[in-house]
Amino acid sequence: MPAFPILSVSRKPILLFLFVTVFIFLYQIASHPKVSRTMQSSAYYTNYDERACLPQRVLDKNPPTKKAKAAIVILVRNKELEAIKETVINFQNVFNNNFDYPYVFLNEVPFTEEFKYTIRQAAPNASRIEFGLVPEAHWSYPSWHKKKYGFVVTLLENKNTIPSLWKTVQQYAKSRHIDISMPQSPSSSPLSSASSKRVNNNNHNKRLLFPYFIDPSTGDYNLCHFWSNFEIASLNLWRSPEYRDFFQYLDQTGNFFYERWGDAPVHSLAAGLFLSTDEIHYFEDIGYQHDLYRHCPTKESSLGCRCTCPEGTTDKSIDHDQYYDTCLPVWKQHVKHEKKNLNWNVWS
Known part of the structure; x- marks a missing residue:
């Protein structure tokens, strides 16, 4: 049988063609309205200066030059321990791990040791957690208010x-x-x-x-x-x-x-x-x-x-x-x- 010559075709044009085809296909999917809406960042205010939630990699790449002189102040009672524990865990994970603002917990009565221990466990990476007592005169009705x-x-x-x-x-x-x-x-x-x-x-x-x-x-x-x-x-x-x-x-x-x-x-x-x-x-x-x-x-x-x-x-x-x-x-x-x-x- 006569032998047919094998065409020597370069692999580079074929790979380039496949790459372009896949890129166009993915681009069409991403441009679909249903997909594009889900990919957009959301914020409570449309004129917000930053995205509602900055990715960790952005903070790692461009960390703030300085942070505000501030603290996280929380008014809470001992009986609300479970609810505030979940809040602190969430807040620490999505925000405060990046900035390490100090926490200040205030109560009308002294915090229990259980409360203090649980909160410290909820934010183990927090460098500073303070527990304070609000005076009764500041927490309750003022002595001059007197309306009955x-x-x-x-x-x-x-x-x-x-x-x-x-x-x-x-x-x-x-x-x-x-x-x-x-x-x-x-x-x-x-x-x-x-x-x-x-x-x-x-x-x-x-x-x-x-x-x-x-x-x-x-x-x-x-x-x-x-x-x-x-x-x-x-x-x-x-x-x-x-x-x-x-x-x-x-x-x-x-x-x-x-x-x-x-x-x-x-x-x-x-x-x-x-x-x-x-x-x-x-x-x-x-x-x-x-x-x-x-x-x-x-x-x-x-x-x-x-x-x-x-x-x-x-x-x-x-x-x-x-x-x-x-x-x-x-x-x-x-x-x-x-x-x-x-x-x-x-x-x-």
């Missing part, structure tokens, strides 16, 4: 549901020697500073809130009360011997049942009997609506924090601060009057 009752809406009560409540409260105050008389105006008498002091059997020289509920023209109940659908109160008020005594006195009349006395006027008048005006806080800065009635922070107060309250009055939302049965103007006038009396007493 807070409201956001004050309005008129339905008179038909409390026909005898005011008379009963007056009788209780008299039986317990609580002075609920209206204070005199500072300019009416040189002795007004003394006569305007409210006195009860436990709080001498304490100016009670009670005059807020008195109609100055008649001396009767003006029907104002704090709407208890929203109220923030110290439990020390409701648990106090004075309030429990007051409630028992009212309860024995049977008129919670027979007249439908509500919790709102009872809470309000109790605050009037046992608290001073400066122990009451009006939450002007909280937007709130119950049924149709609504309160929104006023623009004049500049207290609304990202509050999206509707404006005006509609069939679904009533601006109660401007409504006919609001007691807000009465409250503001009362506070103004109390401040005037307080200043008079100080200078007297």
Whole structure:
């Protein structure tokens, strides 16, 4: 048989051809929208200066010239050990191993030895871990804060549901020697500073809130009360011997049942009997609506924090601060009057 000559073809062009073909194939796959989206780095902010998560090799190749003077400060309690342990392990692995910022753990009570040991095991490469104690005065309510009752809406009560409540409260105050008389105006008498002091059997020289509920023209109940659908109160008020005594006195009349006395006027008048005006806080800065009635922070107060309250009055939302049965103007006038009396007493 005749022999056919074997063509001597160079291997380099064939390898080059295969390489180009594979490259084009992989490029087409990587360019596919479904693939390209998964390969893009993600960040919480689109205008972030850096990627959301820098690869370790980038840090190894271009380490920061210097790190911030900072520490990782964590407020945590002993009972939260397991949760914070997992957080520290994760945080150390994905971030702090690169920078070695010191940890500072703070608690309202001393950390247990178990807590300290577990945290050190969670971050074995951390060069510095400190455990501190926050003083109780810094952790809890400040000694000057002293507010015991807070409201956001004050309005008129339905008179038909409390026909005898005011008379009963007056009788209780008299039986317990609580002075609920209206204070005199500072300019009416040189002795007004003394006569305007409210006195009860436990709080001498304490100016009670009670005059807020008195109609100055008649001396009767003006029907104002704090709407208890929203109220923030110290439990020390409701648990106090004075309030429990007051409630028992009212309860024995049977008129919670027979007249439908509500919790709102009872809470309000109790605050009037046992608290001073400066122990009451009006939450002007909280937007709130119950049924149709609504309160929104006023623009004049500049207290609304990202509050999206509707404006005006509609069939679904009533601006109660401007409504006919609001007691807000009465409250503001009362506070103004109390401040005037307080200043008079100080200078007297």
